[in-house]
Amino acid sequence: MSVKSIRIAHLFPELLNLYADQGNLAVLSLRARARGFRVEVVPIKLREPIDYRQIDLIMLGGGSDREQRVVSEALAGYAQDLRRAIDDGLPVLAVCGGYQLLGHSYELPSGEILPGLQALDLVTKAGTSRLIGNIAIELPETLKLARSTVVGFENHIGRTEHSHQALGRVLAGHGNNGVDHAEGIFVKRVVGTYIHGPLLPKNPHLADLLLTYARAYRGDDGTLEILDDTMEWQAHDQMLARLNVARKER
């Protein structure tokens, strides 16, 4: 038997790489390697084909409006296969611009509509102001993770509406649209979120969930070895404490 490996497809890194997406890849890679997996990050440039038999996880990052327009124009060719793969249980982490692109469309502040991958029932429209700041959300209980909170930073002008399960309930911050207290999306093994960049570093439980999914997609239902996450939780708790204080002051 060969060494167990995890292959992560990083989609369109030349365009969707705005908010430290490297950070999320670094965390997934290091945490998998710590468990003895061989990790390979496969960059897939726009218009290059994706070989779904060769990958265990897709990472779709953020981009500016201009970059999203370039990506949007070339997306149609990917839509059908990606939808099928998602239905088969392929795990996807989609952040910010990448999250918006999973849906039907993204309407820019100018009124121009960028079609998305149509993979999820998700619609995004630009608002009049940016939703910016530290954020904390609570994950659904059904996930049964050791910790139920996720912390990070959001910065988006898009307001997203969808009919699926949200990734979490907003404890502090704005979330999908600043109105309904929902943040992100969680369908099958797809995690979509506006929490960008350092999403996974301070949320090791979410990183491990994605790795577990990547293994499960290949039929390995084993549990992951526990790592020493003292530093991760320290940063996580620091942010939680800070947001709680802010809420009390309000």
Add this chain to the structure above:
Amino acid sequence: MDVRSWVAFAVASVTAFALRVTKRAGTSLPGYVAARISPNLLFYALEKLDRCVIVTGTNGKTTTSALLRSLVAQDETWISNALGANLLQGILSALLPELTWRGQLRVKRAILEVDEATLPRLTKRFRPDMIIVTNVMRDQLDRYGEVDATLGYLYESTRDETVELVLNADDPLAASLGKNRLNTFYYGLSDWPEDDLLRQEVRDGAFCLRCGGELFYTRTVFGQMGHYHCPVCFEKRPEPQFSMCVRAMQDDVKIREEVRLQRILEYHVTQPLVGIYNAYNLLAACAAARLLGVNPARFEVGLARFTAPIGRMQTFPGNPSRVLALIKNPTGATMVLRSLEGVQSGNPLCFVINDADADGRDVSWLWDIDIESYVKRSPLVSAWYCAGTRGADMALRLKYAGIEPARIHLLERAEETLRVNADEGGSVYILCTYTALHPLANQLEAMQS
């Protein structure tokens, strides 16, 4: 001066006097007070200038301004907002001390560094003689939204073709501002030491602004800097009128200039600062000085008197000596680390990361710093220390760069970095964000005396 501006000026002068008497620093306060009373006062003062050079761009504004000042201000005084207060109130604060009660300016020349988002508010009512754009990169995203927005501000501010525009040719984003525009001058590196390490850097402008295609680089310097062209629409790096040749292990650089079809001129200049990013700052300053009519024969004298602005790899002698460097965005931080590569082993490295408004509330940029390359080149850093309101985030960043957690120390207070020790003869390097800079510099100065 209208009555309201005069009142604003009077109140600001009293404020400045009160600050002086109580020995309190407050670089922007008089300007802030005056601007609140009269928005016209700033423009009244600016109009009194005979010559005004504006320096803008993401990285290198303060250093380029300081270098340019040392080149031009040998016989005459120039006004500057040298302390880096580059919003409207900071600029007004710099002009106020030179304004007389009769409404005249004592000094009629200014080199002003201006924040990219502030620039359009200035150029809407005032026409400078020259604008230098050092580069356009991602900075504090929560302040500006996107690099595109910054580029938009700069585009808006540079449409007046009677203003001399000095642009970095090696940066596709900055260079794009000069397209279809008269009175534009470019500077760029013609030759520099090759780098044999494969770097994991973020490129902000690695695509063609005209057609969206991915730019092709025959050579790269750092970030999106380099010799580029678009293989689709044949858009390419403009040929710079001021080019520089940097040689490895040499202090002096060679500048070649060819302006307005005049004869080609070549001269050597001593580089007063380390790091290839400072070569760009020096070249931008030299190009601007030449356009302002300074003879290159006088450059050396000016540069000999140059002192680095606060926090730009400033060294505080002692045992151990300490080096203070401001970091505020990924490319800037990567460049600081790169200039530390190969520094003797046994030196501890400290990071003080805050997330106040002036620092940028979003610290995701920490994950875009190329720490991995630094670790590869300098495996013998003795210990890593993190402090600041986001010290824990920085510690995590180091862990995921492959540094053993046992060697990463989280300090509760920023001042504790000043007590970190180094091996015999080594230096402690402190890399910090904006709001940590001045308190640390003040304490380091106090430790000297």
